[in-house]
Amino acid sequence: MQTDVHINTLVIVGPGLIGGSVAAALKKHQRVERVIGVGRNPASLEHARSLGLIDEVLPLAEATAQADMILLAMPVGATATVLAELSPHLRPHTVVTDAGSTKADVVAAVYQTLPKAQWPQFVPAHPIAGSEATGPEAASAELYVDRKVILTPTEHTASWAVKPVSALWESCGARILRMDADTHDRVLASVSHVPHFLSAVYMWQVASAQDAECRLDVAGSGFRDFTRIAAGSAEVWRDIFLSNREAVLAELKAVREAFEQAETALADADADQLERFLERAALARRLWGSRSGLR
Amino acid sequence: MQTDVHINTLVIVGPGLIGGSVAAALKKHQRVERVIGVGRNPASLEHARSLGLIDEVLPLAEATAQADMILLAMPVGATATVLAELSPHLRPHTVVTDAGSTKADVVAAVYQTLPKAQWPQFVPAHPIAGSEATGPEAASAELYVDRKVILTPTEHTASWAVKPVSALWESCGARILRMDADTHDRVLASVSHVPHFLSAVYMWQVASAQDAECRLDVAGSGFRDFTRIAAGSAEVWRDIFLSNREAVLAELKAVREAFEQAETALADADADQLERFLERAALARRLWGSRSGLR
Numbered sequence: 001m002q003t004d005v006h007i008n009t010l011v012i013v014g015p016g017l018i019g020g021s022v023a024a025a026l027k028k029h030q031r032v033e034r035v036i037g038v039g040r041n042p043a044s045l046e047h048a049r050s051l052g053l054i055d056e057v058l059p060l061a062e063a064t065a066q067a068d069m070i071l072l073a074m075p076v077g078a079t080a081t082v083l084a085e086l087s088p089h090l091r092p093h094t095v096v097t098d099a100g101s102t103k104a105d106v107v108a109a110v111y112q113t114l115p116k117a118q119w120p121q122f123v124p125a126h127p128i129a130g131s132e133a134t135g136p137e138a139a140s141a142e143l144y145v146d147r148k149v150i151l152t153p154t155e156h157t158a159s160w161a162v163k164p165v166s167a168l169w170e171s172c173g174a175r176i177l178r179m180d181a182d183t184h185d186r187v188l189a190s191v192s193h194v195p196h197f198l199s200a201v202y203m204w205q206v207a208s209a210q211d212a213e214c215r216l217d218v219a220g221s222g223f224r225d226f227t228r229i230a231a232g233s234a235e236v237w238r239d240i241f242l243s244n245r246e247a248v249l250a251e252l253k254a255v256r257e258a259f260e261q262a263e264t265a266l267a268d269a270d271a272d273q274l275e276r277f278l279e280r281a282a283l284a285r286r287l288w289g290s291r292s293g294l295r
Numbered sequence: 296m297q298t299d300v301h302i303n304t305l306v307i308v309g310p311g312l313i314g315g316s317v318a319a320a321l322k323k324h325q326r327v328e329r330v331i332g333v334g335r336n337p338a339s340l341e342h343a344r345s346l347g348l349i350d351e352v353l354p355l356a357e358a359t360a361q362a363d364m365i366l367l368a369m370p371v372g373a374t375a376t377v378l379a380e381l382s383p384h385l386r387p388h389t390v391v392t393d394a395g396s397t398k399a400d401v402v403a404a405v406y407q408t409l410p411k412a413q414w415p416q417f418v419p420a421h422p423i424a425g426s427e428a429t430g431p432e433a434a435s436a437e438l439y440v441d442r443k444v445i446l447t448p449t450e451h452t453a454s455w456a457v458k459p460v461s462a463l464w465e466s467c468g469a470r471i472l473r474m475d476a477d478t479h480d481r482v483l484a485s486v487s488h489v490p491h492f493l494s495a496v497y498m499w500q501v502a503s504a505q506d507a508e509c510r511l512d513v514a515g516s517g518f519r520d521f522t523r524i525a526a527g528s529a530e531v532w533r534d535i536f537l538s539n540r541e542a543v544l545a546e547l548k549a550v551r552e553a554f555e556q557a558e559t560a561l562a563d564a565d566a567d568q569l570e571r572f573l574e575r576a577a578l579a580r581r582l583w584g585s586r587s588g589l590r
Contacts, residue, residue, distance in 0.1 A: 128515040195522075206579070208553075214482055215482050225520045231577050281495035282529050284499070285522050
């Protein structure tokens, strides 16, 4: 495990929950000299500065010209625009990385907007951590402790660029996994995007019912847990679904088939089939809970 | 609010998590003299006694003959059997109540198994609280604090029987709601049974995938929350689904329609429609979170 990263000038584009938490962790462990914040919302940037997450605020071009590492932590839909804008100012040994929830579209944006000579400098990454809370005020030096970060370097990514990105996330307390961008998107469609979709569909259906008030009045802790993710930012999740549309649709199809199979067992009052499916789900979830450290 | 209940002899049939937590709360607040445990598992009963939840263990007939109140806290599928067995020994002023997750089937069991003269003594009830943990070792005097308990008295239930049941649950820290059994079952199908069904269907689908290991390795806190309920007892939930089959099927149909509508928006890459549905879900969930005290 390599954790001896030290960054002179780190630029964070969008220092909210995700980027601000990286800054908080690196500062706590004295892994960074100076953090420059870049963003479109002056009040949020000023807030990040008053919280000590960033040291100064600069326009993207100026910040890029001084950066040793650039972390893109704004919504994933803005990646191509930001890359096109920073590219002319990028020094040859600056590492650029991101924290987007989808990876194939980020890699495509790199190929479309950066000249080929800069492709080695870009390290696509996705920290599996988050919260319904947003903004720099929700940032925490502990957000990534014991969480996983997936790196999806391409055939063009330089190993000298991957190393400090790995080390950065390890300094935040995270564990590194590596896979290709398509595998990442397929797997995340299954374990992150589809749960959000189902939770939101369900919450929408309940809230649209005529007797919604009465329903919501008796909802308990199971409802609370099941719907927690549905409170997440609609804008962020719209972008995630659109960015990873095909993989999500493929998973939704598989889930709908499982849904209909279980629904048929219930319609037929097939107690054995119903118990088999519930038992398999319960065992798999308990096993995951004891293995994942995320009970 | 009436909380001045005092029970001389309380019989708990099935003193596990649900019944044991009632005993713990009543003992903590000195609302009961003596608790008799009844059940089919001697080791579990002995465990409940060693934890101080129950004072002694008796067969159902003997316990019934001494009871001032009887709380049925075993799986709901056993209700008719237990009622038939206790009926001949039931004294005329003993109150019988239950804690089952469905109510129309419990009311039906009362009408089928008890003579009409005993119908006034039965108070159908459902505490909206629980945990994936089971057994007396999971019992807690705090389980019902700030939770809701739904009473569904029938046209035959005596008000002298409802009062001490209300007071019992209020002594445990819960808030009482009243509705009829059919409304209860419809509302609970929506906010409790359908979430369990969806969570289990989803967990089953993920665990059945060829690359399940890889998927489960990157699953994070959203997955954890969304699937937590799927770990619940397959036997208990099979009974709940079968007991409330029609109401659950009606809700599943409505959820499937919402699912397909959202899926179409995604397939069409309809960003506006997608964001509208996500935004509506997010707002409804945040509002519920701030109102319910169950964030």
